[in-house]
Amino acid sequence: MTAAITANLPVFVVIAPLFVAFVLPTFARRMRLVEGLVIFVEALGLVGAGYLASIVLAQKGIPIIYRLGGWPAPWGIELEVGSLGAFFLLVIAGVSLPVALFARGNLTKEVGSKERVTRFYVLYLLLNGALAGMAVTNDLFNVFVLVEVATLSCCGLVSARNHPRAAEAAFTYLILATLGSTLVLGGIGFLYITTGHLNMGFSSQELGRIWQDNPHVVWVAISFMLVGFGVKSALFPLHLWLPDAHSTAPSPASAILSGLAIKGYLICLLKILYNVFGHTLIQAFAVHRILVLAGMVAIIAGSILALTQDELKRRLAFSTVAQVGYIYLGLGLVNTKGLTGMLFYLASHAVSKSALFLAAGAMIAATGKQSISELAGIGRKMPITMAVFTVGSLSLVGIPLFSGFIGKWYLILGNLEAGNIIPVAVIIIGSVLCAAYLFPIIRTAYFEPVADEDWQDPGLPQKISLILLAVAIVILGVLPGPFLELASRAAAEFLVLQ
Template sequence: MNSPHLPVYILVLLLIFAVSIPLFKKAYGRWFHILMMCVLGGALGLSLLELLKVNREGAYSYTFGNYDAGIGIQFLIDDFSALMTFIVLLLGLLIIMYSLKDLDHEIEASRRYGYYTLVFLMLFSMIGMIFTNDMFNLYVFMEILSLVSVAVIAIKKKKDTLMASMKYLMMGAIGSVTILMGFALLYMVTGHLNMTLIFTEINEVWEQYPRNILLAMGFILTGFGIKAAIFPLHNWLPDAHSSAPTPSSALLSGLVVKAYVFAIAKMMYRVIGQEISVNIGVNNYIIIFAVMSMVMGSVFALTQRDIKRRLAYSSVAQIGYIFLGLALATPMGFSAALFHVISHAFMKSALFLSAGSIIYLTGRRDVKNLDGIGYEMPISMTVFSVGVLGMIGIPGTSGFMSKWYLGLAVLDAGHPGLLLVILLSSFLNALYYLPIVISAFLRERPGVPLEMHRDGIPKTMKISMVLVAFGSIVIGLFPHLVMDIIEKAVPTFIQMGL
């Protein structure tokens, strides 16, 4: 199948199933689960065909209804967009497989249909943000994603989740308004909403309106910075990710924040352009916030005893790595940032799913109460350990390759001091992650002998989190599988508007 309509087929399939889920209210159970997994498998298969098509034929644009790009809706699919879509659907499938049993103790039975409707809308909006080449439609997909993300947190209907979702909604609304103001300023300068046309126009007029463009980017980066949870705009994330159902936490931290990061990359490289971003000093500001996020996210994680809150603050630090790579404004830095987008998606999903399994079986969330848990739940803690080793940057994991590429990028960009920040953040990662692993495998729980048991969790939960951890190891051992695609995509991504 070599159709140019593949991106549309993927979105339509997800959207149709999302709005059809309420029709299955009297048939919830095994057959609904099978049908849902088949739909996700079909979407994943289409995304694989799209990835192969782009890898073989190169990047291309898709304009709806053959309208002119200036007034029509346009998608722009390059190698990384196709790869990111495949990763979103692959991890989405594995996380939803995990959720089939986990939701039995997370939310009420009457709310599960609504939950899966929201998850499919979440996947739909993320992929729309990845494909779109139009600022207006980027904003529409972003708003859908923001509202759906609030809903998947609030669906538990508990005090802490309702408070967290309200905080998320308020911060998200502020972010949306600032992004809209930034888009409006760019429209005032260029008269276009299509990213390619903006790029062409802005390269001709930016010297006349440098302050307007800098102000526009300030609004846009602040808004997306809130949604991506860069420090110090992160205060909604720990409550939201820690109180949400475990599948929601994995989706939010592993995938959703990456969609906003990808939107920032589009604004910096496809809309404004690499050269103008450097000339107006946008990258210098981003470096400052990236460094603060890498260090302070880790410092706050050190103080958390709730395991999911510790993982949430860790996400703040890891987002800093991605922002740092983007801010270097070099092909190596951009490649390292995109690699870490994929790497972190696998590592953090593995961590949240394994932590959720511990909570599912034992109800323990306090990291001080995990002594000997590695013997009670060896599979879950092995998956957790793989994620931990990746976060620290131990060779053989995708996290090591992320930091390796980012370290080379900062040296290539002439910022050796930033390498010390990367090492400091890695050291802090070890301080708040390793004690969990050590106590799990080397300490005995009072009154409980160290005897190896099988994880008493459902098979679907075991299989999904093991596959996610395996993905992280594969990327770590064979990084070229991802980096070759990224390196091919970077020149087209940066130069797409030319």
């Protein structure tokens, strides 16, 4: 029994959340059971991801290949849990478990009735399953299907609140995201037509042989992929949907959308760029320069836009636009240090941004106030929430001892290795701007006179969830050991190909 489960674990981590998602509506009247089931399946996911990561670490880089239905590769569909897959599975489980805990007993006020809460959880688990699928898939068409599942559940989560603005944000998001996934599908189509394979490994081999005969098709495929995933992961000029979508969603949904959903698309882009096109083609077509440039623009523009916002959740949403820039900058660094930094920064931002959004959600729920200037003195009324918010901010800014620092450090090292000087300056300026839009919130919260109102820290499950995320940030910052190991091994594997 145990052997059967461990042998099929790569597919169980994807199927378990999907299965529970479709079972949930039958228990819609028993809220306790629904919440328990969700937390249980998230905890199982964490155990499974931890187990897979330990196997991958022990095997020294040999990935676990799982053949669906037992069919071998060019015909059947493959799942591959390598260093990257195990790394991203850990990130997904590590973020979605605290977020589910935060949502416990707390959602009815934000989304309305009990049935709507159950529907929220259904979408939440669907998103989780799709993200886990993105982490392990090794098939181009699966990427498209998982991207669509994730997109639809994200839109559902955005429209979860019964408010016209939520519907409007969800519609804009749906239209732009579908535009993005249509482009992605087009890119996959060009790859399939030229290579005749949907399996990433075979497609990459074939492409390596024939790309010089059809450089135009490769150009078109790369640009379709870049624009498609760029829209979905809110790369700067294509970010228009993000601020509305992430600030009108219920707080746990904002946390998961900003923290994880965007990272899923980035992982897909990373896989397609480095596992299918390969680093030789990336350099031959100068894609890495485009990525670095786009990243730099996004860091500066996103930070400046974030500075101008007074609404707390909107400021955090624009901050995501800036932080995505760092990840794009890292995607364009074709060396081990840069890619390690990119992966580590991705994980660090996932944890920090969800902590920030959850803390912001707790504050907004307690005070009923949206804007930063109205939150004077809240640090003394809600000490735990504000402490977690501070830890998250310090990590995003990149202060040593917090996770963001290690990511930025490796990004800078990678840039220096590639001989780029301007991006290093942009990373540092970005950190300063990040401090400029996050620290005033902390100052207002701690050092301004306390309003005479009855604001309190949220309930016990919410407190535990916030503390878990803060502890994760500090652990990643102080003892990154196995995590950094997985990231650097994944980065090295990308560069070995071809």
